[in-house]
Amino acid sequence: MSQRHTLQVFEQYQKARLAFVQSVADLATRPQNIETLQNAGVMALLRPLLLDVVPSVQQTAALALGRLANYSDHLAESVVRGDILPQLVYSLAEQNRFYKKAAAFVLRAVAKHSPQLAQSVIDCGALDALVVCLEEFDPSVKEAATWALGYIARHNAELSQHVVDAGGVPLLVLCLQEPEIALKRVAASALSDIAKHSPELAQTVVDAGAIAHLAQMILNPDAQLKRQVFSALSQIAKHSVDLAEMVVEAEIFPAAFACLNDTDEYVKKNCATLIREIVKHTPELAQMIVNAGGVAAVVNYVASTRGNVRLPGIMMLGYTAAHTESLAMAVIVSKGINQLSIALNEETEDHILAATAWALGQIGRHTPEHAKSVAVANVLPKLLQLYMRTDMSEDLQTKAKKALKNILQKCVYLPVLEPLLHEASPNILKHVVAQFSKVLPHDPKARRLFVTSGGLKKIQEIKAEEGSPLAEYINTINSCFPEEVVKYYSPGYADELLERVETHANRA
Numbered sequence: 080m081s082q083r084h085t086l087q088v089f090e091q092y093q094k095a096r097l098a099f100v101q102s103v104a105d106l107a108t109r110p111q112n113i114e115t116l117q118n119a120g121v122m123a124l125l126r127p128l129l130l131d132v133v134p135s136v137q138q139t140a141a142l143a144l145g146r147l148a149n150y151s152d153h154l155a156e157s158v159v160r161g162d163i164l165p166q167l168v169y170s171l172a173e174q175n176r177f178y179k180k181a182a183a184f185v186l187r188a189v190a191k192h193s194p195q196l197a198q199s200v201i202d203c204g205a206l207d208a209l210v211v212c213l214e215e216f217d218p219s220v221k222e223a224a225t226w227a228l229g230y231i232a233r234h235n236a237e238l239s240q241h242v243v244d245a246g247g248v249p250l251l252v253l254c255l256q257e258p259e260i261a262l263k264r265v266a267a268s269a270l271s272d273i274a275k276h277s278p279e280l281a282q283t284v285v286d287a288g289a290i291a292h293l294a295q296m297i298l299n300p301d302a303q304l305k306r307q308v309f310s311a312l313s314q315i316a317k318h319s320v321d322l323a324e325m326v327v328e329a330e331i332f333p334a335a336f337a338c339l340n341d342t343d344e345y346v347k348k349n350c351a352t353l354i355r356e357i358v359k360h361t362p363e364l365a366q367m368i369v370n371a372g373g374v375a376a377v378v379n380y381v382a383s384t385r386g387n388v389r390l391p392g393i394m395m396l397g398y399t400a401a402h403t404e405s406l407a408m409a410v411i412v413s414k415g416i417n418q419l420s421i422a423l424n425e426e427t428e429d430h431i432l433a434a435t436a437w438a439l440g441q442i443g444r445h446t447p448e449h450a451k452s453v454a455v456a457n458v459l460p461k462l463l464q465l466y467m468r469t470d471m472s473e474d475l476q477t478k479a480k481k482a483l484k485n486i487l488q489k490c491v492y493l494p495v496l497e498p499l500l501h502e503a504s505p506n507i508l509k510h511v512v513a514q515f516s517k518v519l520p521h522d523p524k525a526r527r528l529f530v531t532s533g534g535l536k537k538i539q540e541i542k543a544e545e546g547s548p549l550a551e552y553i554n555t556i557n558s559c560f561p562e563e564v565v566k567y568y569s570p571g572y573a574d575e576l577l578e579r580v581e582t583h584a585n586r587a
Contacts, residue, residue: 093133100128100139107146113154116147122157129166134175141167141181145188152192159189159196164203171208176217183212183223187230194234201231201238206245213250218259225254225262229269236276243280248273248287255292260301267293267307271314278318285315285325294329302343309338309349317356323364327357332368336376344388351380351391358395362402369406374399374413381418390431393422397438404445411452416442420456423465429472436462436475440482443489450489459486459499467504484510491518493525500537508541509549516555526559535560536568 103121106112121143128140144163148155158164167182174182186205190197205227212224228247232239242248247269254266270289274281289311296308312331316323338350354373358365368374374396381392396415400407410416419442422435439462443453453459465471466479487510490496499511515534519526529535538557543550557565 096128096131096136097133100136100143104139104143104146107143110150113147113150117154121147122161126161126163129163134178138177138181141178141185145181145184148185149188152196155189155192155196158185159199164200164205168203168205168208171212176215176220179212179220180223183209183227187227190227191230194238197231197234197238201241206241210245210247210250213247213254218257218262221254222262222265225251225265225269229265229272232269233272236280239273239276239280242273243283248283252287252289252292255289260304263296264304264307267304267311271307271311274311275314278322281315281318281322285322290315290325290329294331297331297335297338302341302346305338306343306345306349309346309353313349313353313356316353320360323357323360327364327367332373333371336373339376339380347380347384348388348391351377351395355391355395355398359398362406365399365402365406369399369409374409374415378413378415378418381422386428386431389422390434393419393434393438397434397441400438401441404449407442407445407449410442411449416453416456420458423458423461429475432465433475433478436465436479436482440485443486445489447489447491450486451492453486454490454492454495459483459495460502463499463503463507466507483507487511487514490514493518497532497534500534509552512549512552516552519556519559530564539565539569
């Protein structure tokens with residue numbers, strides 16, 4: 080009887096420990112409980128339970144710690160200060176798969192907050208232990224380790240390089256080939272986080288054979304996987320012409336264009352971002368996308384999206400048009416200007432408006448024909464308005480001004496320029512007047528229209544500094560008309576005529 084009673088005490092103690100860690104793990108899922116748990120000294124109480132003789136107590140204690148560390152950088156720092164990380168790293172190599180998952184979760188929860196905390200995870204020897212976990216048979220252990228490696232790598236190039244040096248990249252590429260969708264997702268995400276920092280790191284990912292395996296998954300039905308696949312391909316392609324060409328050579332186009340119509344916003348956005356990162360490099364890469372039907376697909380994408388999802392599509396059209404006259408014409412023919420004009424009127428955020436203004440400027444800057452195509456879409460008054468509004472960001476004002484100048488310096492279609500004579504500020508006005516001074520000397524019909532529409536009268540009202548380019552443009556325009564006509568439309572001439580009438584009457 081006494082032996083049974085003695086064992087009962089141990090059983091109760093074990094149940095109490097298990098109940099405690101389970102309760103803490105549950106309480107830690109709700110933000111309102113975190114401060115109370117912290118004030119009650121939960122970290123110090125959980126630490127010894129990581130070495131408990133009962134596996135379920137160990138695992139749940141690690142889970143509770145992970146949830147607490149996940150909540151804030153302050154709590155993550157408490158985990159580091161409490162010397163808990165070396166214990167976890169040691170257990171990663173020794174314990175069962177359930178504990179490994181929980182330990183990897185704590186490492187990820189600490190590493191995610193800042194580069195300093197991620198460095199603390201590395202300093203305690205976690206990388207080698209996590210990379211070993213990538214070779215585990217159990218896919219959930221691989222997934223937990225992949226998460227942690229991705230969270231370490233995402234902060235900066237130095238931390239990513241540590242993951243590479245630990246031999247993580249080839250094993251992450253192997254994880255892409257596993258049948259489990261959840262593992263594929265986090266492996267693609269981790270590779271994206273490594274590739275994004277520098278061409279050298281992206282090249283490491285490419286050398287491990289990642290592109291071919293990523294390319295096979297672009298039409299996978301799982302939206303979250305596609306998000307990560309397009310993100311990883313974008314992060315590779317953005318760095319250099321060579322890397323972008325390797326992505327293109329994986330023959331993902333035109334199949335990938337279908338994802339611009341995906342029901343998932345992030346799949347669409349990441350796909351558009353990939354196309355943008357490819358076309359920005361060279362005219363040849365942009366032409367390849369155009370030939371595959373990419374411009375028409377992106378124009379439809381811009382038409383069907385809003386806000387930040389729309390942005391990469393807008394920028395893709397700008398980058399494509401910037402390269403050559405023929406590529407800009409491809410954007411015009413695909414009705415890109417209409418959609419950019421709509422975006423210019425619909426969007427409210429400065430950075431999106433700035434990108435749209437920039438894209439329109441890139442289309443219109445090539446030839447008079449390009450400029451006319453942009454101008455007849457009635458975007459010039461809107462660009463002028465954005466430039467002149469004081470409540471807009473400096474970047475938006477600069478981009479709107481540059482776009483206006485780019486288009487105006489090529490535009491010789493006077494009907495769209497005339498309204499600007501009445502509205503433009505002096506530093507834009509000189510570009511408008513310059514275009515009239517180029518066209519009017521050679522076009523009698525335009526001169527007649529210029530008089531009847533009130534343009535000549537407006538020109539006489541402009542106060543230009545003697546010897547300035549604006550004054551020269553005005554003189555060139557005035558020289559196209561008889562002196563008495565110019566005089567007739569000059570300010571004050573009507574009063575002068577009335578005065579002459581009066582003096583004539585007095586003589587009589």
